[in-house]
Amino acid sequence: LPPACAHRPLMDATTFKENFSHRRARKTYLCYEVEVWEGNTWAPVEGLQGFLHNQGLSRCSSPLRHAELCFLDRVRFWNLEEGRQYRLTCYISWSPCPDCAQKLVEFLGQNSHVSLCIFAARIYTIVSGYKDGLCQLRDAGAQLTIMTLNDLQHCWENLVDNQGEPFEPCPTLVEHIETKSQELKDILRVRFLPPAPPSSSLPGPVSSSGSPA
Numbered sequence: 737l738p739p740a741c742a743h744r745p746l747m748d749a750t751t752f753k754e755n756f757s758h759r760r761a762r763k764t765y766l767c768y769e770v771e772v773w774e775g776n777t778w779a780p781v782e783g784l785q786g787f788l789h790n791q792g793l794s795r796c797s798s799p800l801r802h803a804e805l806c807f808l809d810r811v812r813f814w815n816l817e818e819g820r821q822y823r824l825t826c827y828i829s830w831s832p833c834p835d836c837a838q839k840l841v842e843f844l845g846q847n848s849h850v851s852l853c854i855f856a857a858r859i860y861t862i863v864s865g866y867k868d869g870l871c872q873l874r875d876a877g878a879q880l881t882i883m884t885l886n887d888l889q890h891c892w893e894n895l896v897d898n899q900g901e902p903f904e905p906c907p908t909l910v911e912h913i914e915t916k917s918q919e920l921k922d923i924l925r926v927r928f929l930p931p932a933p934p935s936s937s938l939p940g941p942v943s944s945s946g947s948p949a
C-alpha cells in the first residue's frame with residue numbers, strides 16, 4: 737500500500753478514470769473533503785477525506801441508496817460541532833437527482849454551521865425535475881459547478897491511488913467540461929419568477945384556408 741493509504745482510503749485509479757470522465761457510468765462515486773474555519777482560513781479536517789458510491793447496484797443485498805444519502809449518513813455520524821463552521825466539498829460523478837437535492841437542502845437548513853460545495857463530473861438528466869433540484873440546492877446556498885481540469889487533478893493527486901502517475905486527461909474531456917459547464921450555468925441562471933401577465937399584443941394564430949395555392 738502507498739503511504740497515503742495508511743490514513744485515508746484512496747480510490748482506485750481505473751475507477752476514477754471511468755467515473756470522472758465524459759463516459760456514462762452506472763454507479764455514482766462521491767469523493768469528499770471536510771474543512772473547518774480556523775484562524776481566517778479553511779483548514780482540512782484530518783481523517784474526514786474519502787470516497788463512497790451509491791448502494792444497491794452490486795450483487796450484495798444492501799438496499800438502494802444514492803451516494804449523496806450515504807454521504808449524509810457519514811456527515812451525521814461525524815457530529816460536526818455546532819460552534820464551528822465547516823465546509824463539505826463533494827466531487828461527484830453525477831450531479832444530485834431531485835430527491836437527493838431535497839435531502840441535501842433539508843440538511844443544510846438544519847445545519848447552518850455547515851456549507852456545501854458540489855463539483856459534478858456530469859449532469860444527471862435522467863430524472864425529470866433535475867433542474868428544479870439543482871436550483872433548490874443553489875437557493876439553499878450550496879455551490880454547484882462542473883469539475884474543471886484543476887478539480888480533477890486535485891482529486892487525482894489527493895484522493896486517488898495514482899501509483900505516482902501524473903494526471904493525463906484525454907482531449908475530449910476539455911470539450912465535455914466546457915459543454916457541461918455552459919449547460920449547468922443555463923440551468924442555474926433560471927430564477928423562479930411570478931408568471932407573466934397574459935399578453936394581448938401578440939398576433940393570434942393565422943387561420944389557414946386549407947386550399948393549396
Ligand SMILES: [Zn+2]
Binds near residue numbers: 802832835836
Ligand atoms: Zn439521488
